[in-house]
Every structure is written in C-alpha cells, then in structure tokens.
Amino acid sequence: MNAPVLPHLELINTGSELLLGRVLNTHQQWLCRRLADAGYHVARQTAVPDTAPDICQAVREALTRADLIVVTGGLGPTADDLTRPAIAELVGRPLREDPTVVAHLHTWYAARRRVPPPAVMVQAQVPEGAHVLPNAHGTAPGLWIEVRPNPHSPAGRPAVLIMLPGPPRELRPMFVEQVLPRMQRAFPLSTPFVCRTLRSTGVPESVMEARLAGPLGPLVARGLEVGYCARPGEVDVRLAARTADAAALVAGAAALVYREVGRHVYGEEDETLEAVVVGRLTARRRTLAVAESCTGGRLASRLTDVPGASAVFLGGFVTYSNELKQSLVGVRAATLAAHGAVSEPTAREMAEGARARTGADFALALTGIAGPGGGTPDKPVGTVFIALAAADGTEVQHHLNAFDRETFKHMTSQQALELLRQRLQG
Amino acid sequence: MNAPVLPHLELINTGSELLLGRVLNTHQQWLCRRLADAGYHVARQTAVPDTAPDICQAVREALTRADLIVVTGGLGPTADDLTRPAIAELVGRPLREDPTVVAHLHTWYAARRRVPPPAVMVQAQVPEGAHVLPNAHGTAPGLWIEVRPNPHSPAGRPAVLIMLPGPPRELRPMFVEQVLPRMQRAFPLSTPFVCRTLRSTGVPESVMEARLAGPLGPLVARGLEVGYCARPGEVDVRLAARTADAAALVAGAAALVYREVGRHVYGEEDETLEAVVVGRLTARRRTLAVAESCTGGRLASRLTDVPGASAVFLGGFVTYSNELKQSLVGVRAATLAAHGAVSEPTAREMAEGARARTGADFALALTGIAGPGGGTPDKPVGTVFIALAAADGTEVQHHLNAFDRETFKHMTSQQALELLRQRLQG
Numbered sequence: 001m002n003a004p005v006l007p008h009l010e011l012i013n014t015g016s017e018l019l020l021g022r023v024l025n026t027h028q029q030w031l032c033r034r035l036a037d038a039g040y041h042v043a044r045q046t047a048v049p050d051t052a053p054d055i056c057q058a059v060r061e062a063l064t065r066a067d068l069i070v071v072t073g074g075l076g077p078t079a080d081d082l083t084r085p086a087i088a089e090l091v092g093r094p095l096r097e098d099p100t101v102v103a104h105l106h107t108w109y110a111a112r113r114r115v116p117p118p119a120v121m122v123q124a125q126v127p128e129g130a131h132v133l134p135n136a137h138g139t140a141p142g143l144w145i146e147v148r149p150n151p152h153s154p155a156g157r158p159a160v161l162i163m164l165p166g167p168p169r170e171l172r173p174m175f176v177e178q179v180l181p182r183m184q185r186a187f188p189l190s191t192p193f194v195c196r197t198l199r200s201t202g203v204p205e206s207v208m209e210a211r212l213a214g215p216l217g218p219l220v221a222r223g224l225e226v227g228y229c230a231r232p233g234e235v236d237v238r239l240a241a242r243t244a245d246a247a248a249l250v251a252g253a254a255a256l257v258y259r260e261v262g263r264h265v266y267g268e269e270d271e272t273l274e275a276v277v278v279g280r281l282t283a284r285r286r287t288l289a290v291a292e293s294c295t296g297g298r299l300a301s302r303l304t305d306v307p308g309a310s311a312v313f314l315g316g317f318v319t320y321s322n323e324l325k326q327s328l329v330g331v332r333a334a335t336l337a338a339h340g341a342v343s344e345p346t347a348r349e350m351a352e353g354a355r356a357r358t359g360a361d362f363a364l365a366l367t368g369i370a371g372p373g374g375g376t377p378d379k380p381v382g383t384v385f386i387a388l389a390a391a392d393g394t395e396v397q398h399h400l401n402a403f404d405r406e407t408f409k410h411m412t413s414q415q416a417l418e419l420l421r422q423r424l425q426g
Numbered sequence: 427m428n429a430p431v432l433p434h435l436e437l438i439n440t441g442s443e444l445l446l447g448r449v450l451n452t453h454q455q456w457l458c459r460r461l462a463d464a465g466y467h468v469a470r471q472t473a474v475p476d477t478a479p480d481i482c483q484a485v486r487e488a489l490t491r492a493d494l495i496v497v498t499g500g501l502g503p504t505a506d507d508l509t510r511p512a513i514a515e516l517v518g519r520p521l522r523e524d525p526t527v528v529a530h531l532h533t534w535y536a537a538r539r540r541v542p543p544p545a546v547m548v549q550a551q552v553p554e555g556a557h558v559l560p561n562a563h564g565t566a567p568g569l570w571i572e573v574r575p576n577p578h579s580p581a582g583r584p585a586v587l588i589m590l591p592g593p594p595r596e597l598r599p600m601f602v603e604q605v606l607p608r609m610q611r612a613f614p615l616s617t618p619f620v621c622r623t624l625r626s627t628g629v630p631e632s633v634m635e636a637r638l639a640g641p642l643g644p645l646v647a648r649g650l651e652v653g654y655c656a657r658p659g660e661v662d663v664r665l666a667a668r669t670a671d672a673a674a675l676v677a678g679a680a681a682l683v684y685r686e687v688g689r690h691v692y693g694e695e696d697e698t699l700e701a702v703v704v705g706r707l708t709a710r711r712r713t714l715a716v717a718e719s720c721t722g723g724r725l726a727s728r729l730t731d732v733p734g735a736s737a738v739f740l741g742g743f744v745t746y747s748n749e750l751k752q753s754l755v756g757v758r759a760a761t762l763a764a765h766g767a768v769s770e771p772t773a774r775e776m777a778e779g780a781r782a783r784t785g786a787d788f789a790l791a792l793t794g795i796a797g798p799g800g801g802t803p804d805k806p807v808g809t810v811f812i813a814l815a816a817a818d819g820t821e822v823q824h825h826l827n828a829f830d831r832e833t834f835k836h837m838t839s840q841q842a843l844e845l846l847r848q849r850l851q852g
Contacts (some may be wrong), residue, residue, distance in 0.1 A: 300727075317754075
C-alpha cells in the first residue's frame with residue numbers, strides 16, 4: 001500500500017485563559033475527533049496566549065509546515081480579540097469592511113431589539129480576499145484565507161488558514177456545515193476513507209484487545225486500522241481503513257467485533273449508554289424507576305440527560321440515610337440490622353420497594369461504599385450491590401469498584417444501566 | 427515597575443489519542459492552573475502524536491525558546507511509549523538502568539503478588555545524568571534532565587526538561603510533591619508573587635467587572651492583576667500581584683471584592699458550591715432533602731459528590747412524572763390541574779412534601795422545562811421554579827435558564843444550592 005496523501009493539518013487555539021488553566025480546551029478534542037473521523041490527521045495542536053506576537057509566531061511557524069491551519073478564538077469585539085488583525089497583518093492582507101457581515105450585525109441586534117454598539121462593527125473587518133463563513137449563532141464570522149504565495153513555507157507551498165470563533169455553540173455548527181465540506185472539496189482524500197467506532201462496556205481494554213487481535217488480524221494485514229480508547233467503564237473500538245475496499249473492510253471488521261464481543265457493544269459513534277437504555281425502554285413502552293444510595297442521584301441524572309427521557313423514566317428515590325431506605329422504599333429494619341445497608345438483601349428490597357411505590361415496570365437500586373471513608377475488612381470501599389426488579393423477579397449483582405468517589409459513582413451507574421440494557425437485549 | 431524575570435516555560439503533551447480527539451487533554455488545564463497559581467507563565471502548550479520524530483521535533487523547537495519544558499505521557503512499558511528513549515537520544519544521553527527504579531518495580535509487583543513482566547523493566551532505563559522522580563502511584567518514574575549545554579538554543583541557554591507519566595493519578599501528586607518544589611528552587615521568582623481566586627455565583631461576568639472596576643482601579647495602578655473567568659453559573663475573580671507588597675495588595679483587593687459583592691462569593695480557590703453548602707449544614711447540624719423534577723437527580727448527585735455528605739444529606743425524590751409528584755411528595759392533583767407541574771405552587775408543595783416525608787430541616791424542590799421540547803408561550807423552555815422549605819416557611823424563586831439541557835440542569839442546581847447557601851449565610 002502507498003502512504004495516503006493527506007494535507008498536513010495543524011490546530012492553533014488562542015486564549016490566555018487556556019494557559020492560565022482557567023478553562024478546559026474542549027475545542028481540541030471536538031475538532032480533532034471530527035477531523036479524524038473524516039479521514040484527516042491533525043499533526044499538531046498548539047495553544048498560545050491571546051497576544052498578537054504569540055499568535056503570529058505560532059501561525060508563522062505552522063505556515064512553514066502546514067497545508068491547512070485551523071485557528072480558534074479571538075474573533076470577537078473586545079480588546080483581547082486580536083486574532084483577525086494579527087493574522088491579516090502577518091499574511092499581508094489589509095482589513096476591509098465586508099457589507100454582508102455589516103448587514104448580519106444589524107439584523108442580529110435588531111432581532112434582539114438593540115442597536116449594534118459601535119465596538120461590535122470591528123467584526124465586519126475582513127482580510128482582503130478572505131472568504132467569509134457566516135455565523136448563524138453569533139456575531140463574529142469565521143474566515144477562510146488562501147495564503148498563496150506562502151512566503152513562510154521553505155518550498156513556497158500555499159496554505160489555507162481558517163479562523164473560527166471561540167464559543168463552542170458558534171464554532172461547532174460552522175465547522176460541520178461550512179468548514180468540513182469546503183475542506184473536503186479543497187483537500188479531497190486520495191483514497192477512500194471509512195471509520196466506525198463501536199462503544200462497549202463491561203470488558204477491560206486489555207481483555208478486549210486480546211479477544212479481538214486474532215480475529216481482526218487478517219483484516220489488519222489488508223489495511224484495517226484498529227484503535228482502542230478506554231474511559232472509566234467503557235472501551236471504544238475504532239475501526240478505520242484507507243483502501244479501495246475501505247467500506248467492505250470496515251464493515252467486515254465491525255461484523256467480527258459484533259460476533260466476538262457484541263453482547264458488550266451498546267452503541268456506535270456518539271451514542272451514550274443512557275440514551276440507548278432510554279431508547280430501548282421507549283421502543284418497548286416500558287417504564288423505569290430508581291432507588292439510589294451510593295450513587296446519590298447520578299444514575300437518575302444520567303437518564304434525565306437524554307431528551308425525551310420523561311416518556312419512560314418516572315423518577316425515584318435517593319435514599320442516602322438508612323431511615324429513608326426504610327420510610328421511602330420499605331427496606332425492613334430487620335434486613336438492615338442483619339445484613340447492613342450495603343448488602344444483597346438491602347439492594348433487593350430497595351429495588352422491589354421502588355418498583356412497588358412508583359408502579360414502574362423496572363426498578364434499579366444501588367447501594368455501596370463510595371469512600372473515601374466507610375470501608376470495613378468485610379466490605380471494603382468500592383463494594384456495590386446493584387438490583388434490578390421486574391415483574392418476573394429481582395436480579396442482584398455484586399461489584400467491587402475501588403476508585404475515587406467521582407469514578408465510583410460513574411462506574412456504578414454505568415453497571416446499573418448495562419444490567420438493564422442486557423435485560424432489554426434482543 | 428520592571429517586568430518580572432520569569433522562566434520561559436512550555437508544555438508538551440504527547441499522545442496520538444489527543445490528536446484523534448478520543449480524550450480530553452485535562453493535563454493542560456491542571457498543570458497550567460498549578461503553574462499560574464505559583465506565579466509561572468506557560469508560554470505555549472503543544473500536543474503531538476506519540477511517534478519519536480513528532481516528539482523530538484516538538485522538544486527540539488521548544489529547546490530553542492524555553493528555559494523549562496514539561497513533557498507528559500509516553501513513559502510506560504508499551505510499544506507506543508517512546509518519550510523516554512526519543513528524548514534521551516535527542517539530548518545525547520544514553521539510557522542506563524537505574525537501580526532505585528528496578529527496586530521500585532520489584533516492590534510494586536511484589537505488593538500485588540506478581541513478578542514484574544520483563545517488558546516493564548524498560549521503565550528503569552534512565553537517561554544518563556537525569557534526576558529520577560519516584561512514582562508512588564504507578565510504575566514509570568518521572569525524570570528531570572538539565573540540558574546543559576543546550577545546542578538547540580541560539581544563545582546556548584541551558585534548559586530543564588521534565589518528563590511526567592500520563593495517568594493523572596500519577597502525574598498530579600508527582601507534580602505537587604516533587605516537581606513544583608524543585609522548580610521553585612531552580613527558578614525562584616524574582617519578585618514575590620501572591621494569587622487568590624474568589625469564586626462567585628449569581629452575578630454575570632459583565633456585571634461583576636462593572637461593579638469591581640472602579641473600586642479595584644487604584645490597586646490595579648499599583649500592580650494588581652485582575653482576571654475574570656466565567657463558567658455556566660459562576661464567575662471566578664482572580665487577584666494576583668508580583669510586587670514587593672504583593673501580599674498586602676492582594677489582601678486589600680480581596681477585602682474590596684468581599685465588600686462590594688461578598689454576598690455572591692461562596693468560596694475561594696478549589697472550593698465547590700456543593701462542598702460549601704454541605705460544610706455549612708454540617709457546622710449547624712442541619713439536614714437536607716431534595717425533590718427534583720427538571721434537574722432529574724443532578725442536585726442530589728452534586729451534593730453526594732462531597733465526601734461526608736451523608737452526615738447532612740438524607741436523600742430525596744426524583745419526581746419526573748406528575749403521578750410521582752403526587753404520590754411521592756404529596757403535590758395535590760388540584761394544584762397540578764390549576765397551575766401545571768412547572769409553577770410556583772407545585773414547587774412549594776414539592777418542597778414542603780419532601781421536608782415532611784423525610785424529616786429534614788430543609789428541603790429544596792426544583793421544577794422546570796429543561797427542553798429541547800415542552801415549552802409554551804407562557805412558560806418557555808428554561809422556565810424554572812425553585813423552592814426552599816424550612817421550619818419557618820417556604821421561599822420560591824423563579825428563573826429563566828434558556829440553555830442547552832446539560833447547562834440548564836447545572837445552572838438550575840447551582841441556583842438551588844445558592845438559595846440554600848444564602849439562607850445559611852452569616
């Protein structure tokens with residue numbers, strides 16, 4: 001196989017708040033993910049403070065290497081928004097007022113019953129020859145500039161410089177609707193590219209790799225790329241190919257993954273486990289309630305992150321104290337005395353009580369020791385019992401989730417969702 | 427004032443998963459925040475794939491500019507852990523087996539009743555002359571290398587290269603306990619540096635700036651740096667000074683902020699609003715229950731993120747359906763019929779019912795329209811009622827939180843926590 005011809009692509013994030021550690025750089029992950037899934041490689045990402053010299057130095061260096069440079073942030077109307085004039089000067093393009101942007105600013109403020117403040121009109125200053133990317137969700141347009149000739153490249157290779165506004169709700173639709181299609185026309189991939197991500201839970205990354213290495217081996221020899229990415233409680237399997245038969249190769253690989261570990265694959269691409277569970281409940285017209293102790297509302301909160309969850313999720317109980325385990329969901333005092341709050345019988349009674357008191361078809365109950373305190377030799381920190389009550393009986397699982405508190409809550413809610421998903425399987 | 431003499435500091439994150447967008451780069455924020463709060467500036471952050479040429483190119487370029495370079499990731503025992511040998515070769519330091527690391531690896535595996543697999547011993551290969559930073563929480567040590575002479579610097583300026591392991595639970599304690607103290611000895615600040623972050627909720631960033639600009643003006647003229655950082659539902663005010671009287675300047679500024687907007691300042695540095703609320707309830711020996719509709723368990727989950735919350739948080743209800751609002755917390759059918767589920771009377775009855783049925787001193791209830799569906803002209807998406815019931819009566823607030831679903835849930839839970847914090851004020 002020949003190496004694919006791909007544009008050398010770099011990402012530059014501007015913003016002093018990034019280098020002061022006040023905010024997380026979510027643009028990096030979001031943009032890199034979209035670019036990778038479209039078949040492009042990001043060769044480097046750089047964050048610099050929002051001063052003109054820092055921005056120019058980073059862009060100038062990228063222009064020596066890159067065919068395509070995406071710069072985020074600093075396009076707004078305030079004093080620290082310096083990306084547009086800095087780059088205009090760097091590439092020798094004087095700023096000119098763009099009438100379409102002027103019109104957009106007037107329309108934007110008129111819709112909000114305001115006159116545009118004079119300062120905002122600076123956003124209509126566009127480097128000569130730049131293509132304007134209209135911003136449907138904000139005031140600052142994106143910009144696409146062809147740097148041709150490119151005096152910074154040793155070989156004089158032209159480059160494309162794309163500037164995107166910093167707010168994610170403006171950047172993301174602009175990237176998906178305008179930048180990516182334009183990129184795909186300007187930098188078409190030299191070979192077909194297909195990519196598919198299968199999301200699994202309940203199998204550690206090393207076990208997943210060991211189980212798939214053999215079956216996928218022949219496809220890897222034919223050009224399949226396999227990547228694993230583990231997060232607490234889940235492992236993504238990314239299947240990609242850049243070959244003439246990429247679609248068939250990836251489809252064949254996905255079929256193999258489903259055959260080998262399909263029981264543990266809950267979805268693909270950006271699907272979440274909670275959305276899959278809500279979707280299956282909705283399709284079967286079944287309702288759910290929860291009784292949470294150690295997860296303290298985290299399971300309910302994940303379920304209600306899904307738009308439309310109210311059609312199937314009735315609600316439930318956070319029974320953090322032993323008293324509420326008795327009064328709200330009817331755990332018997334004798335059960336607590338004999339087995340303790342973190343026990344198989346307590347989990348069972350919580351789930352059955354929650355189901356009875358809400359009238360739901362299914363009830364999930366969770367009781368455990370989140371830590372850092374509260375562990376005993378018999379029941380160390382991380383001990384968890386998860387019960388699923390249904391019309392045909394109650395099932396209880398026992399896990400040891402010895403993690404920090406936040407990871408513990410996430411893992412435990414993940415296992416509960418997966419227990420229910422397995423029940424709704426097939 | 428003279429400009430302070432600070433080391434030029436750069437951060438390099440290695441890892442192909444960063445550039446594929448599979449994981450968020452949390453190291454950037456965490457390390458930049460710690461460095462900034464210790465008075466250092468990070469001039470640039472770069473992420474590169476974990477291939478030896480990419481790592482070397484980024485480190486070589488940084489060596490032309492920087493006094494101090496922190497490199498994360500790629501120190502482990504697997505085939506894609508290339509940072510250590512790549513950098514050793516770049517700076518011309520042959521790898522030698524370090525007996526203290528060999529001993530650590532044997533002890534580490536012995537404690538887990540295992541013999542170290544041969545592959546892991548590669549982590550004991552240390553570039554000649556490097557100082558080993560022991561890893562108490564993992565197998566790969568950190569490394570501190572003085573690059574002296576530094577052939578990559580145009581002026582031959584020496585540099586320090588620090589390599590840290592990728593897993594956050596290994597990197598973070600190593601940075602705080604070993605790297606930062608060593609940095610402070612190697613690169614002492616030329617002037618005192620004091621930094622303090624006050625955390626507020628309930629006041630938009632622009633209002634906060636407008637209220638503080640005047641009062642803080644004279645201190646800014648004397649060298650105070652003021653920074654604002656807004657996240658959904660909160661604004662940090664960062665006060666810093668690099669002057670002989672830095673401590674007095676920052677203390678004076680903090681006193682002014684408390685005087686002007688102290689009612690809205692809930693804590694400092696890394697304190698969370700939920701931890702402050704749990705702390706105040708604990709100090710006053712008061713208990714809390716919740717009844718959540720639109721936040722769907724998010725408020726309970728935030729409260730139970732705080733270790734020790736079980737001393738004051740009894741639990742509560744997620745009453746997502748109207749039926750559960752009636753059966754679990756006693757909202758009257760007539761109230762729902764007359765005013766709807768999203769209304770002042772429903773919120774009031776939810777809070778009072780939750781308080782009565784749990785025996786808590788306080789109960790918070792939240793009902794609203796998270797969206798994207800469910801809005802009406804009268805009650806648009808984002809409409810929220812928050813009630814706080816106590817022995818002396820019930821208070822209800824009305825908000826319009828017109829955000830995406832995730833931000834809506836966070837903002838609404840934030841307002842509920844703040845309502846209770848204000849009640850527990852003074």
